[in-house]
Amino acid sequence: MAKGKLSTPNGHVNLRMLAEHLELSQTTVSLVLNNSPSAKSIPQETRNRVLEAAQRLNYRPNYFARSLRQSRSMSVGVLAPDLSEGYFTRVMSGVVQELTTAHYFYFTACHDWKRELIEQYPRMLVERAVDGFLLLNTPADHIAVPVPVVAISAHSAVENVTNIVLDHHSAVEQALKHLYALGHRRIAFMRGPRAIPDSEFRWEAIQKVAKDIGLKLDPSLVVRIDSAGWSMKAGYHPMAPEIGHKPMQALLEKTRDFTAVFCFNDIAAIGAIRALKDAGLSVPGDVSVVGFDDIQSAAYSTPSLTTVRQPLFEMGKRGAQVLLERIADREAPYPAEVVMAPELIVRESTGPARSLAKG
Numbered sequence: 510m511a512k513g514k515l516s517t518p519n520g521h522v523n524l525r526m527l528a529e530h531l532e533l534s535q536t537t538v539s540l541v542l543n544n545s546p547s548a549k550s551i552p553q554e555t556r557n558r559v560l561e562a563a564q565r566l567n568y569r570p571n572y573f574a575r576s577l578r579q580s581r582s583m584s585v586g587v588l589a590p591d592l593s594e595g596y597f598t599r600v601m602s603g604v605v606q607e608l609t610t611a612h613y614f615y616f617t618a619c620h621d622w623k624r625e626l627i628e629q630y631p632r633m634l635v636e637r638a639v640d641g642f643l644l645l646n647t648p649a650d651h652i653a654v655p656v657p658v659v660a661i662s663a664h665s666a667v668e669n670v671t672n673i674v675l676d677h678h679s680a681v682e683q684a685l686k687h688l689y690a691l692g693h694r695r696i697a698f699m700r701g702p703r704a705i706p707d708s709e710f711r712w713e714a715i716q717k718v719a720k721d722i723g724l725k726l727d728p729s730l731v732v733r734i735d736s737a738g739w740s741m742k743a744g745y746h747p748m749a750p751e752i753g754h755k756p757m758q759a760l761l762e763k764t765r766d767f768t769a770v771f772c773f774n775d776i777a778a779i780g781a782i783r784a785l786k787d788a789g790l791s792v793p794g795d796v797s798v799v800g801f802d803d804i805q806s807a808a809y810s811t812p813s814l815t816t817v818r819q820p821l822f823e824m825g826k827r828g829a830q831v832l833l834e835r836i837a838d839r840e841a842p843y844p845a846e847v848v849m850a851p852e853l854i855v856r857e858s859t860g861p862a863r864s865l866a867k868g
Contacts, residue, residue, distance in 0.1 A: 603825025812857035
């Protein structure tokens, strides 16, 4: 088959056909297409020619044959509580980009915080021969699988798991110091659901930072989202059975003796802003509101939301990278934890503290 004579056929262009078309060895073509480290020894002009021809001729790799050669299925399992708007969509966008680039397929299973599903789904996915697992905000303590596991925001100090986590102390420190500098001393807190691993780690950071900066925590100004908490209802509708009322509304019915509220996530913060406005309070005139995550809608809420930005896309991307590295070399040492840095994004929902004497 002479070089340049092959036109796009109706059928499948395989590796052998592509190599013959380019008058190169199948090994050379394979190294380039798989972006192998050994491909660096191949001239750039040759690499460009291989990639151009593969795209022009619509080359599709035979993943089944590759998986047999490599003893891999070229697939991973992704477990998450749900995939609703907010935290999960941003993390998954990073995961998908990295897995797609590596030609990996992924199965997504949503367990809705049900213990039996958290235990059952990994077994089902292992039966489907996945090469590894990515856990999104899902504890790994009860997941025993014979393949590498990377957990994002799970804080699972167990064997075989690499944790991708946020520096919660830095995150809380930036948020509370911002409010403190604006004169806020009576700050309410909306804690996260008990089921979510980040909740307790962030609350521990809040207690430590508050002590360090001389901020008194008033237990009467603390409410908890006692649900999965990823919809705007988390801040506005009934989500805290131990209180018995809507978190923000319940707090307002009890007291208005606070000038700011630090919410567990942006969705809850947006719901809280609505509750405050319905109660006749202005944001940030009467109460400043700080969220967490910096989801896409945070910049477009009214007022736009001051929030702690988690690098969610980067956390998803890094988690997928670590998982693929561990799959590629099962014997190599792996990190138990990778810590990501937060950033405070100041917008319209925070301002100087009002005088409580006048409030």
